[in-house]
Amino acid sequence: MHNLLTRKLETFAPLPEADRRLLDQTVQRARLIGERQDLIREGDDPSHVYLILEGFACRYKLLPDGRRQIMAYLIPGDFCDLHVFILRAMDHNIATLSPCRVVDIPRARILEMTERPALARALWWCSLVDEATLREWLVNIGARSAEQRVAHLLCELLLRLEAVGLTSNGSYDLPLTQVEIADTMGLSHIHVNRVLQRLRAEELITLKNGALVILDVPRLKAFSGFNPNYLHLAEHKGSKEPRR
Amino acid sequence: MHNLLTRKLETFAPLPEADRRLLDQTVQRARLIGERQDLIREGDDPSHVYLILEGFACRYKLLPDGRRQIMAYLIPGDFCDLHVFILRAMDHNIATLSPCRVVDIPRARILEMTERPALARALWWCSLVDEATLREWLVNIGARSAEQRVAHLLCELLLRLEAVGLTSNGSYDLPLTQVEIADTMGLSHIHVNRVLQRLRAEELITLKNGALVILDVPRLKAFSGFNPNYLHLAEHKGSKEPRR
DNA sequence: CGTAAAATTGATCTGTCTCAACGTGGGTGG
C-alpha cells in the first residue's frame, strides 16, 4: 500500500506512477505538534501548505464575544490551507485537537503538483469535497435536531476515517472534548452532554475516553438522515471515462 | 466597462486582453428562466456550466421531512456548477429565486479557460471564495442570534452586489420571500418576520416589495459582527506580486 | 374584482441555554 496522501488522492482517480513517486517524496519529513496548538492564524499568509498525517485538527473562527465556531475537522490526508495558495490571507484559524504529525509542503512543490494534470485534478477534487462537506454541515446545523446533528457528525467521521483506514468495524478514536463538539454544532456543552447520554441510552453509540463505538451503523445513519453522496467517495468505481 | 464576468474575475487580478476577449465571447448568448425554476437537481451531471447574468438563484437541499435548507445565494457573475466539472454528480439542487438571465457554457469552453493560467487562477479563486462564504454562513447560523444572522446576510449581499454594480448607496433589490430567508437562516418564517420588524424598528433597514434600504451601513455591520475579509475582495489593490 | 401567495399577529409550547453545583479521573509535585 502506498502512503496516506496517495491513498486519499486515488479515492478520486488512479494516478500515474510518476505522480505517486512525487507524492512519496513530498510526504517524507513530518514534524510533531502537540494538542491544542494553533497551526495557522487568521491573517497569516503561510509559506507552506500543511498536510495532516496523523491526528485531528480543526478550522475555527472566534467571535467578538469569545464564542468559537469550529467549521471543519481535518483528519489524516487533509490539507490545511491549500486555498491560501490563491487567496493570500487566511480568513480563519487552524488548530490541532490531538497531537499531530504534519508535513510542511513548500509552495514550489504545490506548484509542481498543479502542473501535472492528474494531480491538479486530484487537488481540485480535495477542495471541492471540502466545500461539499461544508454545505452538508450547514444543513446539519441549520435544519437538524441536536441529536441528529451529533449523530450525523459521527457518521461522517466514520466514512472519512474509513477512507484512510482508521476505523475498525464501526469504531474509531474521537479525540474531542464535549466542549469542542459543542463549538462545532452550535450547541452548549451541557446540551451536548445530554445528547450523548441519549444516544447512549438508545444503544446507538458508546463513547468513553475518546473511544467511539457505533453499535448500529445503519440505524445511526437512518436516525441522522445521513446520505454519503456529498463526500464523493468511490468516484472511479463506476469506471467512467474522464469527460471532454 | 467590460462585461459582468470580466468585471468579477478582475476583482481578483487583472486579465490579459486575450482572456477578456474569450470571456466576452463566452457571455454572448444568454437565455431567460422564470422565477422558482430548478436549474439543476441533485444527482444530475450537467453538460454545461451555468453562469448567472441577471437575477438571484440559490443552492439548496431537501430533507426527508420536507424541510429545505438554502446553502448559498447565487447572484450575477456567479457560476452554478463549476464543481461538477470534477465531481461528476450534483450533491444538491440549484433553483432560480427571481427571473434570471443565464449563460450555458459548454464544458469544452471551461476546459479552454482552465488552460489559460490567469483565467484558471481566477476560476479557482471563485470557488475558494464560495467556500470561504460557506464557512462564514456556518458561523452565522451556528453562533449568532436570529437578528444578527439576518443583518449579517444583508451586509454580505450589500458587498457582493456592490462588487457587480447592483447597489446604490446602501440599497438594493432583494427578491426573497420571508420563507426563503427563513430556509436560509434555519429559522421559522414567522420568526423571520418578527426579526425584520425589529430591524426596522431599530431604524437599521427598510424592506418592502423586495426593495432593501440599509439606513445605517456601519451600524448594521457593527451589530451583526460583519468582517468582510472572507469575501476576499480587493485582492490586487495592495499591488502584491503573484507569488512563486 | 377575485384569488392565491405573502406578510403579519397572537397565544402557547418546547428545545436549548444559562447558571450553579458536584463528581471524577489522570497527571504532577511534594
Next chain:
DNA sequence: CCACCCACGTTGAGACAGATCAATTTTACG
C-alpha cells in the same frame, strides 16, 4: 506514593429564544 489539582464530564433548576399552531390582513396579479 499519596494528595492535590484541574480539566472534563455530569446533574438540576429556571429562563428564554425561537418553534408551532391558528387566524387574519395585505399584496400581487390574472
